[in-house]
């Protein structure tokens with residue numbers, strides 16, 4: 001596919017700030033004039049006014065907010081979704097005691113390894129589970145295409161052996177699912193839970209080496225990843241987080257500009273720019289990301305719209321642009337609800353920093369993230 005950015009998305013057509021506000025334009029003009037930069041080429045970042053996604057109060061952060069994007073046009077999206085293929089999956093026990101399954105994807109538009117971190121047993125990758133001609137059972141298990149758990153001596157990837165081992169070889173009607181159905185079609189609610197399981201929780205997370213690995217307090221990326229994992233690990237009998245979940249981890253570091261450019265942006269921030277302006281001064285879009293790969297990965301994981309048109313996800317985000325973008329050009333995925341992410345720094349006892357406060361206020365004022373400063 002020609003003309004696609006490295007991370008596989010709608011080609012972003014550079015344009016001058018046609019939609020930015022007058023004051024933003026003035027500010028940039030001022031900065032540009034005083035830094036003697038050549039003219040900028042940058043797309044405006046104007047999030048759509050997504051119906052049903054009003055700003056939540058902080059106290060209601062755990063609540064989902066209904067979303068209806070059916071009347072929204074699919075602007076700036078690829079005409080068709082990228083192809084993705086889950087090449088390997090492995091069980092990862094975590095330091096919190098919960099387990100997750102890490103899925104590694106390849107695709108036909110970039111050479112990066114994007115990831116899906118899957119919580120719960122019901123969400124399965126179709127491309128991983130698909131039979132491969134001539135493949136041995138051992139090869140299937142090594143690439144993670146097995147049901148249940150691996151154990152020393154296991155010789156078969158499929159459910160039949162599990163049944164045999166569990167039930168001593170008898171024919172039983174006990175159901176051990178081997179299908180790759182979406183969790184919404186195969187509820188996981190414990191008998192303790194009187195409620196219907198909610199739609200699976202999904203977070204589309206963009207790589208942030210500084211926030212996730214070297215403890216940066218310039219942004220809230222690390223805590224968002226932790227919080228998403230925490231919510232998806234909650235016991236299935238505790239509504240509303242009862243259907244497992246997926247963190248799609250996209251390798252679009254620094255809002256798509258890469259780590260080296262993001263570090264330059266940090267230096268510009270220390271020189272007085274905010275995160276939006278710093279990107280633009282470096283001649284990048286304020287946000288260079290896209291979400292087509294995430295949509296494809298969700299469809300592969302069985303979280304697509306489905307034939308009944310009923311399935312849907314709950315999306316953990318404050319970013320209004322993500323919602324319609326993740327749904328894909330043909331609404332291959334449906335976001336039913338948005339779950340807000342409240343910054344730790346704003347919670348009782350939370351520790352803030354000057355940098356993260358500035359980062360958050362820029363998100364709200366310039367990127368129009370749906371957070372209340374109240």
Ligand SMILES: Nc1nc2c(ncn2[C@@H]2O[C@H](COP(=O)(O)OP(=O)(O)OP(=O)(O)O)[C@@H](O)[C@H]2O)c(=O)[nH]1
Pocket residue numbers: 204205206207208209218219220221224252253254255256257262265266275279316317318319322341363369
């Ligand atoms: N260019 C740039 N990227 C940053 C900066 N701080 C964090 N990032 C990147 O921003 C991305 C995360 O985007 P955010 O704007 O924090 O959040 P979001 O994903 O848009 O929205 P949420 O779903 O609500 O978290 C990651 O790729 C980070 O590496 C910065 O100062 N400059």
